[in-house]
Amino acid sequence: MRPRRPCGVGSTSESVERETTVSQLAALVAKDGHRWHGAEIDLGELRDIDDLADAMRLAARGDEPVFVFVEEDDEWFAVVRIDGGEEPRVFVSDVRMLAVSDIAERFFADLVVDTAETETDDAVAGARMRADAQPGGDTGILADFGISAKQLVAMCRREGQVPADVITEIADQLGCVDEIEVYR
Numbered sequence: 001m002r003p004r005r006p007c008g009v010g011s012t013s014e015s016v017e018r019e020t021t022v023s024q025l026a027a028l029v030a031k032d033g034h035r036w037h038g039a040e041i042d043l044g045e046l047r048d049i050d051d052l053a054d055a056m057r058l059a060a061r062g063d064e065p066v067f068v069f070v071e072e073d074d075e076w077f078a079v080v081r082i083d084g085g086e087e088p089r090v091f092v093s094d095v096r097m098l099a100v101s102d103i104a105e106r107f108f109a110d111l112v113v114d115t116a117e118t119e120t121d122d123a124v125a126g127a128r129m130r131a132d133a134q135p136g137g138d139t140g141i142l143a144d145f146g147i148s149a150k151q152l153v154a155m156c157r158r159e160g161q162v163p164a165d166v167i168t169e170i171a172d173q174l175g176c177v178d179e180i181e182v183y184r
Contacts, residue, residue, distance in 0.1 A: 025071040031064040038179030077163035095136035
């Protein structure tokens with residue numbers, strides 16, 4: 001667990017002065033043309049996916065995509081995406097966490113239905129894979145940013161990877177790694 005200064009949705013300069021110990025990350029990134037803007041989300045202040053989606057829409061710049069990356073206890077992560085006024089799309093790295101994590105159940109249980117049965121493609125086939133991860137939800141959530149459904153599933157199953165590694169890899173591909181890493 002790392003000490004972190006939480007920041008509400010909005011300006012990163014609006015940080016709270018007390019330090020808290022957390023074992024989760026909830027970072028929002030909103031695309032604005034060729035730039036990304038980041039903020040930390042306090043999931044404790046939100047009831048459900050509808051509240052999270054509302055917070056994401058407030059951060060949106062027109063119809064540009066907004067992502068929230070959630071990570072808990074180095075066990076699992078989720079990617080939530082909204083484009084304009086659309087409904088949220090969700091991918092969870094391990095759907096088994098819906099049964100044991102309050103955060104996963106509260107925010108994602110109603111949206112994640114299927115587990116991914118996607119085979120790996122040639123680009124990731126050489127990596128050693130973990131068989132125990134059960135990714136699920138919208139595996140195509142990042143396809144327009146160059147991460148195919150097969151690649152995303154393979155990232156989650158790659159042996160030795162922790163959620164922070166995968167989130168960093170995704171953020172690097174999106175071009176927003178600095179906007180997310182500031183909240184670690």
